Amino acid sequence: MNLSNSRTVSDLSIYPDNSWIVGDKVFSSRLMLGTGKYKSIEVACKSIQKSQASIVTVAMRRLQNANNLPQDNLLYSLPWDILWLLPNTAGCTTADEAVRVASFGREICKRLGQETNTFVKLEVIPDSRHLFPDPVGTLKAAEYLVSKGYVVLPYIFPDPMLAKQLEELGCATVMPLGSPIGSGQGIKNLENIQAIIDRSAIPVVVDAGIGTASDAVKAMEIGSSAVLVNSAIAHANCPVSMANAMRLGVLSGRYASVAGRMKEYDRAIASSPSTGILP
Template sequence: MAGRTFQSRLMTGSGKFDSFETMRQSLAASGSEIVTVAVRRVQTNAPGHEGLAAALDWQKLWMLPNTAGCQTADEAIRVARLGREMAKLLGQEDNNFVKLEVIPDPKYLLPDPIDTLKAAEQLVKEGFAVLPYINADPVLAKRLEEVGCATVMPLGSPIGSGQGIRNAASIQIIVENAQIPVVVDAGIGTPSEAAYSMELGADALLINTAIAKATDPVAMGRAMGLATEAGRLAYLAGRIPVKTHASASSPTTGQVSH
């Protein structure tokens, strides 16, 4: 992705954990190598984000600065630049990644497609590897690919809702037409939903709330990591066709007749 190779197909978020120690253990258990950090919330010391950037080992993890909290393209562009500087300060000199979020809607937290495309065009021109968070819109996904984004990140359902994958058909269309990685981001609540997302053909997942707010975040982190692997393997293996009738598992030849 964007010229870099990663071993894990699970990306994780750094928000909503009850403590930094729980976060560190959960991310380690998940096997995730890419971790998002909300630039604006870190810089303003928002609750739960004080010291967050320094709480993780950026020699082992790849930072994905995100523009969470931005409501317009201009805001997102400005915060993306700050994120790149933050990554440099923490030792990742060559990190030009940004998870682009432009969300003006405070209730449903749905991304703005028009300003997302506008911000993506500018950030690509500035040399960013742009990972845009979008509704599962195949037309927008293709437009973002055409302007040079490194991935597209369609939501499965609203952020933090745990509703699972509510738009499988649209995600499959995006996957079928994309020449860049497709990352399902938002809405996944269980490992079965993570596996299902990968079975649809997604290249990777981004999961935060389902891990951070689980009763046992460390165990859930491991479960999500395993589910991501299982779903990818299942996709590559190729599932059997769905039939309207039963098909015996055992051969019918050689049966004893009465």
Template sequence: MQNKIKDSLIELQNKPLQIQNKTFHSRLMLGTGKYKNLKDAQKSIYTSNTEIVTVAIRRAQKAKILGKSNLIDGLNWKKLWLLPNTAGCETSEEAIRIASLGREMAKRLGQTDNSFIKLEVISDTQYLLPDPIGTLKAAEYLIRKKFTVLPYISPDPILAKQLEEIGCSTIMPLGSPIGSGQGLQNILNLKIIIENAKIPVIIDAGIGTASEANQAMELGASGVLLNTAVAKSLHPEYMAKAMKLGVISGRIAYLAGRMNINKQAEPSSPKHDISYQ
């Protein structure tokens, strides 16, 4: 019986993450900003075993114009899937324009069928909180243009459901503000979003260490996207490995199902013998 349960858990853990018509075996996604150097970024991405790497289109375009070293040119895109993002866009119109550049970028890397876009519309310059109205407006347009839209939002269950209903391929609620390392600050809302969703829910932003990535997965999230926690750690490659293991163990713990929380203690050695079947 125990072997059957073990085999079932392994089968569930190995079940790929499905986003639209694309499957992924890793549930950890990494960003490409804030690294000290190209070498740290490359090693971290390789060590994490991630399959999805998100790149800020505006930053990549600027680096190209200035002739600076570009991480895009230093990665093997035959093994990685590009997730362009619209970071830095303050309006829906700007995000739509940048998304089109992202699709062209993917094609130039040989991913001709890649229409993924991480949609960010952020007009709040202090806390970098996403604009719900601008995000919804841009998502509607991009979906009509056959983009696979992964919107970044505050943990708002109503907005999450609206975005799912108009055709978004995942929901990406923040754990806490971008780059803050505060961990998961609104667990109740995240739980509601996960419970209500029929599409993958990826916790994005605010995760600072592996235990928080683990916690996100234990809630039932389909995956985790992070950047600063790895890029700004003392040893990015080690942190990338820790994040990989945190996501895997959190996923397995979620599938296993935690014990009930009791108000009183319960002895681990019962008074009467238990016969195992």
């Protein structure tokens, strides 16, 4: 068998470019990680390292103030020369509160040496039971933050109309939930998320509800730009191994999305030729 003209696995051109852009910044990994719920700082750091994530999000309300951060805080344990901090407004129940916390996050970025970092993951969640985001409050806060030069990544219920409105306001991404925060139920809103992806000119990041690597694969297969994972890794029996599984899942789903799946048929199609068969 002549393989002289075949492309080998060493020819990296057969693989898609996995870099992507948020705002005007290029990131090499399409896996984003949260930093809550880990059993220890050591486990969190090892998991983040194994994931090879480029963007790490931290809830600003867990920090007291920019001038009095505890020295054992995870912020002091991560390599911010290679990671990009995404401050988030988790825990905020109103648009005004989210705006204040976003400003605080900006100061934290400066303190860590990321002077040009104006990113914010926008969460406005008044519902303490189901933790569904407030669409009106999110729109209000997003409009203000965009006008002030922030790179806004809003967390939303998978509503295609809301996603389009946020895009038109100037948000850098939209981040629809796959299922309720921390539930591990996987992607329960697949059709809505697909509709958002199909209509969006900005990156779509599936956030919340991912429970295992196959959920990350599915999110990427349908065309998501990235996924954000926290609980699925932090609550795994071995977080470091799950972080690696998520890394591979994102890559697998991305490759499948770019390759394009085969057409589905309603009957069996023989894989062997029906002609030229010896009698």
